[in-house]
Amino acid sequence: MAPLYIVSAIAIAVIVKFFTFPLWYWKVRNVPSVSAVPILGSMTSALLLTKALPDVYGDIYKKANGKRYMGFVKFIRPAILMKDPELIKNTLNRDFDHFNSNDVFIDEKVDPMFGKHIFALNGERWKKLRVALSPGFSSGKMKGIYPLVGEAHPPVPGQLTKWHRTLPSI
Numbered sequence: 001m002a003p004l005y006i007v008s009a010i011a012i013a014v015i016v017k018f019f020t021f022p023l024w025y026w027k028v029r030n031v032p033s034v035s036a037v038p039i040l041g042s043m044t045s046a047l048l049l050t051k052a053l054p055d056v057y058g059d060i061y062k063k064a065n066g067k068r069y070m071g072f073v074k075f076i077r078p079a080i081l082m083k084d085p086e087l088i089k090n091t092l093n094r095d096f097d098h099f100n101s102n103d104v105f106i107d108e109k110v111d112p113m114f115g116k117h118i119f120a121l122n123g124e125r126w127k128k129l130r131v132a133l134s135p136g137f138s139s140g141k142m143k144g145i146y147p148l149v150g151e152a153h154p155p156v157p158g159q160l161t162k163w164h165r166t167l168p169s170i
Contacts, residue, residue, distance in 0.1 A: 018076070019038045019039055019076060020038055022036065022041060022073045022076050022077060022078050023036050023037075023038065023041075023073065025071070025073070025078040026071030026072075026073075026078060029071075031069070031070075031071040031080070032064070032067050032069075032070055032071065033070060033071035033072060033073075034059075034060055034063050034070065034071075034072045036072065036073035039075065039076060040075060041072070041073030041074055041075045041076065041077075042056070042060065042072040042073045042074070043056060043073075043074055043075055047075075057081070060072050060081050061081060061083065064081060064083055067083065068082070068083060068084035068087055069081060069082045069083060069084065069087060070083070074103070096127075096130065097127065101122040101123060101126075102119070102120075102122060104119055104120045105120070105122075106120040118130065118133065
């Protein structure tokens with residue numbers, strides 16, 4: 001009977017550690033972070049449907065006022081929200097191989113078009129597509145494309161005014 005108590009105690013300790021580890025992940029690393037609860041993390045209001053997910057991210061962004069980044073917990077996974085443009089640039093250009101997964105999962109069999117989209121890919125497939133697309137978005141290419149976009153599309157405010165005039169009055 002004693003081994004059953006020992007196994008139960010070990011199992012409970014492992015479960016508690018698994019669910020509480022993300023709660024102190026950022027504090028141990030001296031990273032500013034928002035509060036979190038076990039299992040739900042910082043996403044409690046989104047899971048309870050009291051706030052939309054973009055609003056939860058907006059609140060985290062606002063709490064990071066004056067900080068370059070803010071740690072938070074997505075359910076049981078530590079995550080970071082970066083605000084500093086230089087930090088974001090370095091992450092996307094130099095350190096992108098360390099940040100090659102995301103929360104979006106689209107099954108290619110269900111949605112073949114979006115399932116192959118760069119925002120839905122992870123791992124090696126994401127890296128290969130990013131390497132293939134990056135040259136098309138260099139600063140030189142963007143400077144060359146910018147005038148063409150202005151020629152191809154009329155100014156947006158003018159279009160909105162025209163569109164508004166064609167709406168029937170209620």
